[in-house]
Amino acid sequence: MGRFLEAFARGGERQAETAALFPDLVKASALTFLKPDSDVSEHGVTFAIGVAVWSAYDMRLLDELDDRMAGYGGKADICIAVFDFGSHWADLDRYIPTLDITQIFSTPVVGEWRDGALVFAGAGAAARTRMLADLADVTSQS
Numbered sequence: 001m002g003r004f005l006e007a008f009a010r011g012g013e014r015q016a017e018t019a020a021l022f023p024d025l026v027k028a029s030a031l032t033f034l035k036p037d038s039d040v041s042e043h044g045v046t047f048a049i050g051v052a053v054w055s056a057y058d059m060r061l062l063d064e065l066d067d068r069m070a071g072y073g074g075k076a077d078i079c080i081a082v083f084d085f086g087s088h089w090a091d092l093d094r095y096i097p098t099l100d101i102t103q104i105f106s107t108p109v110v111g112e113w114r115d116g117a118l119v120f121a122g123a124g125a126a127a128r129t130r131m132l133a134d135l136a137d138v139t140s141q142s
Contacts, residue, residue: 002063002064002066002067003028003066004066007021007022008056019084019087030080031082033081034082034083036083036088036094037094042115043077044114046080046081047112048081048082049061049082049083050089050092050108052086052108053086058107085107089101089104092109095109095111097121099123106124108127108128109122109127110122110130
């Protein structure tokens with residue numbers, strides 16, 4: 001079990017504790033913790049991913065992304081930046097502009113930038129699938 005899913009598995013009344021530890025969990029991984037209004041690199045690919053810390057699906061996704069990035073070794077300019085969407089949903093436009101909060105029905109929320117330009121924004125299973133495919137494509141090219 002990966003570090004993110006393990007933290008989620010605590011569940012119950014410890015969910016608030018897990019949410020409080022989330023930034024440190026991300027910082028201890030191969031991922032980046034995203035703060036509101038952070039600048040996106042003008043070079044390479046940046047994925048911004050908003051997750052629900054109580055979602056086993058989202059925590060498994062972060063474990064998979066952490067493993068991929070750790071194994072990848074950073075050969076190209078790729079950044080996977082993560083934030084707690086459950087705690088910051090009202091500030092979504094400060095993380096991923098163009099996403100309409102009224103049209104989001106499931107997590108994760110995903111934004112993808114290439115060389116500083118937003119090329120995709122979406123949510124749910126379709127966004128997860130596209131992000132994983134795009135990440136595989138980018139890492140295989142370098």
